[in-house]
Amino acid sequence: MNELSQQEPEPGLLVEWRPTTRTEVAVQQRAEHPAPASPIQESHLRREVANDAAGVAHSSWLGTSFELPGRIDPDAMAAAWRQWVCRHGTMLTWFEPDADGELRRYAIAGDDVEFAPVELGEHTGPEIREHLLNRFDDAAKALHWPPFVLGAVLRAESSTVYFAVDHGHTDGYSMVLLFDELRRLYEQEITGVDPGLPEVGDHAEFAARERAAEIPERSLTAAVELWSEFWLSGGKKPAGFPLPLGLADGEAATSRLTEYELFDTRQANVFGRRCREHGGGFAAGLFVALAIASAELAGEETYRTLTPVHTRDEPRWAAAHGWFINLVPIHFELTGSRTFGEVLLQAEQAFARARGIADVPMIKLMQHLGSRLSLDGIEQTVLPMTSFMDGRRIRGHEDWQRADAQVLGGPREETDVMLWVNRAREWTCLLVSHPDTQVAAENVGRYSERVRSVLHRVVEHGDHELRREHARPAPVSPG
Numbered sequence: 001m002n003e004l005s006q007q008e009p010e011p012g013l014l015v016e017w018r019p020t021t022r023t024e025v026a027v028q029q030r031a032e033h034p035a036p037a038s039p040i041q042e043s044h045l046r047r048e049v050a051n052d053a054a055g056v057a058h059s060s061w062l063g064t065s066f067e068l069p070g071r072i073d074p075d076a077m078a079a080a081w082r083q084w085v086c087r088h089g090t091m092l093t094w095f096e097p098d099a100d101g102e103l104r105r106y107a108i109a110g111d112d113v114e115f116a117p118v119e120l121g122e123h124t125g126p127e128i129r130e131h132l133l134n135r136f137d138d139a140a141k142a143l144h145w146p147p148f149v150l151g152a153v154l155r156a157e158s159s160t161v162y163f164a165v166d167h168g169h170t171d172g173y174s175m176v177l178l179f180d181e182l183r184r185l186y187e188q189e190i191t192g193v194d195p196g197l198p199e200v201g202d203h204a205e206f207a208a209r210e211r212a213a214e215i216p217e218r219s220l221t222a223a224v225e226l227w228s229e230f231w232l233s234g235g236k237k238p239a240g241f242p243l244p245l246g247l248a249d250g251e252a253a254t255s256r257l258t259e260y261e262l263f264d265t266r267q268a269n270v271f272g273r274r275c276r277e278h279g280g281g282f283a284a285g286l287f288v289a290l291a292i293a294s295a296e297l298a299g300e301e302t303y304r305t306l307t308p309v310h311t312r313d314e315p316r317w318a319a320a321h322g323w324f325i326n327l328v329p330i331h332f333e334l335t336g337s338r339t340f341g342e343v344l345l346q347a348e349q350a351f352a353r354a355r356g357i358a359d360v361p362m363i364k365l366m367q368h369l370g371s372r373l374s375l376d377g378i379e380q381t382v383l384p385m386t387s388f389m390d391g392r393r394i395r396g397h398e399d400w401q402r403a404d405a406q407v408l409g410g411p412r413e414e415t416d417v418m419l420w421v422n423r424a425r426e427w428t429c430l431l432v433s434h435p436d437t438q439v440a441a442e443n444v445g446r447y448s449e450r451v452r453s454v455l456h457r458v459v460e461h462g463d464h465e466l467r468r469e470h471a472r473p474a475p476v477s478p479g
Helices: 021-028 039-054 074-087 125-139 172-191 203-212 217-233 265-277 282-298 340-355 362-372 397-403 438-461
Strands: 012-019 061-069 093-097 103-107 115-123 148-154 158-166 253-264 302-310 325-333 386-390 406-409 418-423 427-435
Touching (some): 012 021, 012 074, 012 125, 039 103, 039 203, 039 362, 061 397, 074 148, 115 125, 125 148, 172 386, 172 397, 172 406, 217 302, 217 362, 253 265, 253 438, 265 427, 282 386, 282 418, 282 438, 325 362, 340 438, 427 438
Antiparallel strands (some): 012 115, 061 158, 061 406, 093 103, 148 158, 253 427, 302 325, 418 427
């Protein structure tokens, strides 16, 4: 993920595709939709309602940008955009709280949807960035329709497409899927060639199913056990970054995103082979490198993190747009382990246990455990996490670099650190979102360089011997 606030768009003609008057009338004549919000959607939406009521500025959207060759045909993109929205039923819906505070979903019919291009004039890069940030923050919300914004910067040689939608309707994987799908629909409008897109299900239907599903007793028992171990091992606190961030307790700072390249293609392939030789997988190996960096720099002998896992458990969800994610805890010990290989065996087991409870929604479980583990209200909190995504099998991935395809997020207040490890065909990189303080920048840099050092030593020598010469540092006061 990249922050839009850190981008410098090329100048050009700014265009947006907005609903026509006929569509706006249909929105006013809306019908209630029977599908409730999924548990994670409801948590997100209630946080959004609370922030709006308190007048707290917040970016609740995810976005993407990519390049198309030449100057976009605005009418062809309008038609392609309509097709995309109508393919994904969740995009025809939005939520409103009723008088009792219950969230109700509303919808319009696909036949009532049409878009028209609106030219906003020639703009420089900084002007475009500020416009997009303001538009996405104001308009890309799930509490009205449309919950998204589609725009582009048109130039003779190329056009930059920008899209943002409220997080309640999307996840990072969906944003990656959109690049290829919208591009194919646009090409169909220009050339008449069938885009060959798969059938997709509607996330609204998935949300209703997830909301109504009873958690099997066996799954619930496993989830309660794993979450209890995770929560109690950290003193009933969420997992956090192991080094000081230059913040006082409870203080937040504007986020900053920093990217670190971990591997090229050869190094990633070798690392995967090294992990298999030690009895683990690529993803578990990444978590081990993160854990070792925590141990070597901060004396942390217990590694804890939350990681997102897919809930796309049927073929109809594979290419669907929506929030198909659950958060699961990963927890393993380094005490007594001397090498990367020894830790990897424990990490692989922990990763397998975490994947085993992917079908138990975290929000439902938090409501079930609540007072037993002092978890009340945690579903309303944005928790630090570590994400890994392997994009090499996603349709269109071979064109990402040439099209400068990116997943975007907005600026926000940060109290801790979020990490994303993304693997593509040509590279594997670590993205770190952290509070924008000097202390955080220095310690995130130290930590990321140590992670990379561990990974490269495994690649070059087959293993890494832990160095525990560093005692856990004393807290650093802010400033």
